[in-house]
Amino acid sequence: MIEITETTVWTASRTRVAVGTIFEREYRAADGTTRTGPAAPLYLYTDQGEDKVVGGAGSHLTIDDEEWEVVLVEPRPDNRGRVVLRRLA
């Protein structure tokens, strides 16, 4: 599990994952459904370029060729919320 605070950056092996501003919005879950809830723009920076994924609980993303699940997106005062990611087997 990896916890990333809003406005900060986690460095994976080849990708830097930055968490932008969390707010309640629509996002796409891994099962293809559209959900509404707290979600964060996750900016994925690599040497090859950058990508942006809007992640909320239940959505998936690929980091360094591995699949990760967004377990929790929790807004907090002063934009110090957090995003918790879990690597899938």
Next chain:
Amino acid sequence: MADMRYDRGDERVPAGESTGPAVPKAVAAITHIQRLAGNAAVGRALRPDPSQVAQLQGDDNNFGQRVAISPDLLEMLSETSAPPADRDLVPAVSDATFEQYDGHAFVQGHGDRDAVDPNDVRQGQLGDCYLCAAMIAVARAHPERIRSLIARQSNGTYNVTLHLKAGVWSREGGAQVVNVVPTFPTTGDAPAYVQQGDQAADGPELWAMLIEKAYAQVKGGYVSIADGNSGEAAAMLTGGRSTEYRVASTTPDRIAAIIDEALTNRWPVTCNSAGSAKNESAEKSEDREDYHIVAHHSYAPRSVDVSAGTVELQNPWGRGDITLLISGPFKRYFSSVDVVRP
């Protein structure tokens, strides 16, 4: 008042005295770990990773080596009478371990005009964007000031000079020298917090990591430096005085002129976005995101085009720079501009 050097722990020693104590204390602490690790009476309170214990036990001088210290070991250290300062600096990222980095304070990267370059700074998993933006701003305005802050000692530690004020509203204070051991919270293979700068053949550039750790030592831990004022941080690095301009009460033309004057005169300048309001509409949040603006975040201006009324802002993330119309999204989503004059 004579300059004081903060050594590991809480004691102060005069800046001019020997730099000796830091390493012997670290050795003593790790020797203490070895003793605990080999003591069956420690029981379940201490369950160190066997590989870490082996690494510690096989390490004769404990300083020229890469040492991993698990949270369990750090917890045990907190009960000792002479723990290393690192035990107080852990938090924020729970699985981080302190690792030693054998590098250099400064490394001139390809294309850098100076060994100290604004691109050396990349924020990590700590909410100290204000400090990172300040380091970028000072590196752009006065790289020589950054160089003058850090001195490598004969024992492998670094003395970092910070211009600290006695209080937020105080004008009292002065330069303080903080002794920093080059061990940093690490997750995986990367620093947990501010990242390494350029890479030399024999090690990474450390200046931003050293300044961040020095400030964390002064404030009592990394968690204590999450959130702060970018102007005050830039003043801490230069000894200058910070002036804050409120965006809401300043015209766009004036904001452009302030930033332009600062960049022209090599005065460190930073810009701070406002936090998102508690009941902010999704439309407003989406609009801000469309401009790639992060709420409650600090940036360092790279340039300003006064005639076009735009400002180019460097994001301390190391990526995600933005160019904004000052009369538009900047005025809507930014709260302050901080300038540090000599």
